[in-house]
Amino acid sequence: MSALSGRTSRPLPTRPARMPGPVRRLRLTRRLLITVTMALFTVFTLFPFAWMALTSLRTGSDLYRVADRPFAVSGLTLEHFRALLSETQFLTWTLNSLIVALSASAIALLIGVPAAYSLGRLRYRGGAVVGVIVFSTYLLPPALLFIPMNIVINRLHLANTLGALILVYLTFLVPFIAWMLSSYFQSLPVELAEAARIDGASRLQAMVLIDLPLVLPGVVSVFFFAFTLCWQEYLYALTFVRSTDKQPVSVGLVNALQVGDVFAWGQLMGGALLGALPVVVVFSFLMDYYLSGLTAGAVKG
Structure with a gap:
């Protein structure tokens, strides 16, 4: 009896209280609404790419029956890709776009980060006014600037060169990067840089060794956006580059595959699909560094 009384009694497991019916139905409705919304958003986002892929693989007869049978496919062919790669300068245009986008984005970072x-x-004094002026230059529409910029490019003897595009793209990349990264620098604690200054580091060393690693996620993000802006730009590329072998892919495709009101839809969609691959590759490559930079920033913070 004493042995039994010495044992500690454990409480019996109790079943969790059952959720009321209205609360459970509300949660199910919310989950269903979120699922349906995300599914519709995914379909809406991926539909243009699916349509480009389908159009680039269709035969010529299917391309002219889109109005009556938009999703009809009697056969698939790679002829449009073969004609795009062999009969046009698509690879040259893509290389031109890569040179311009990478060069302009890198130079813009070197100027925009400081x-x-x-x-x-x-x-x-006047720092806030300078920030507003810098951001205002980014808001100016390109249609108002390409005429005076054309005069500048001609006087610098850069007309019809890739250097003209790199120089012109800096006019909207540098203000964009400076404005975006300024908020990252404002959010950093000043104690770390001040401690480095006390230990004998200069302001430049404190910026490079202390502040810049902390804003690395922002640097990667603005580099990707700058690369995308250069890759998809059309007006400046159409204005300042006239030779076919020096045009970027955004201009070369349209000029080569559109004759009057006749469009080579199969090759156009194939070129648009292949032209989007470098942006996807750059984004996929930088996403790992972006996430690691976020994790490192959280650990340091």
Whole structure:
């Protein structure tokens, strides 16, 4: 009896309280609504790519029956891709776009990061006004600027060169990068940089060794957006580059595959699909660094 009384009694497991019917139905309705919304958004986002892929693989007879039978496919062919790669300068246009986008984005980062540091970390008279002026230059429409820029490009003897596009793209990439990264620098704690300054580091060393690694996710993000802006730009590329072998892919495809009101839809859609691959590759490559930068920033913070 004493042995039994010495044992500690354990409470019996109790069943969790059952959710009321209205609450359970509300949760199910919410999950269903979220699922349906995400499914519709996914279909809406991926439909253009699916349509481009389908059009690039259709035979010529199917392309002219889109109005009556938009999804009818009597056969698939790779002839449009073969004609695109062998009968046009698609690879040259793609290489031109890569050179311009990578060069302009890299140079814009070299200029925009110090500018963003000045706007976000330094305190001086008129700094807010300078920030508004820098951002205002990004808001100016390209249609108002390509005429005076054309005069500048001609006087610099850069007309009909890739260097003209790189120089012109800097006019909207640098303000964009400076404005976006300034908010990253503003959110950093000043104690770390001040401690480095006390230990003997210069302001430039504190920026490069302390602040810049903390804003690495922002640097990667703005580089990707800058690369995308250069890759898809059309007006400046059409204005400043006239030779076919020097045009980027956004202009070369349209000029080569459109004759009057006749469009080579199969090759156009194939070129649009292949032309989007470098952006997807760059984005996929930078996403790992972006996520690792976010994790490192959270650990350091």
